Amino acid sequence: MPVQVVCPYCGNRIITVTSFVPGALTWLLCITLFLFGCVLGCCFLPFCIRSLMDVKHSCPVCQRELFYYRHL
Numbered sequence: 221m222p223v224q225v226v227c228p229y230c231g232n233r234i235i236t237v238t239s240f241v242p243g244a245l246t247w248l249l250c251i252t253l254f255l256f257g258c259v260l261g262c263c264f265l266p267f268c269i270r271s272l273m274d275v276k277h278s279c280p281v282c283q284r285e286l287f288y289y290r291h292l
């Protein structure tokens with residue numbers, strides 16, 4: 221979820237821009253599925269599930285990364 225913060229880089233009061241990036245949990249599930257024999261693309265399933273992805277918050281004004289929301 222986007223949050224309202226004061227950007228520490230440019231000092232503007234902004235609503236963060238969120239983007240989904242594969243995190244440690246995503247890779248872990250990918251490897252686990254791969255080991256269980258889900259070779260045909262199925263191991264990439266975690267990359268399609270947003271709730272398993274880490275969320276990157278960045279500033280819309282200066283485009284800098286503010287913080288990550290990580291699952292692990």
Ligand SMILES: [Zn+2]
Binds near residue numbers: 227229281282
């Ligand atoms: Zn900024």
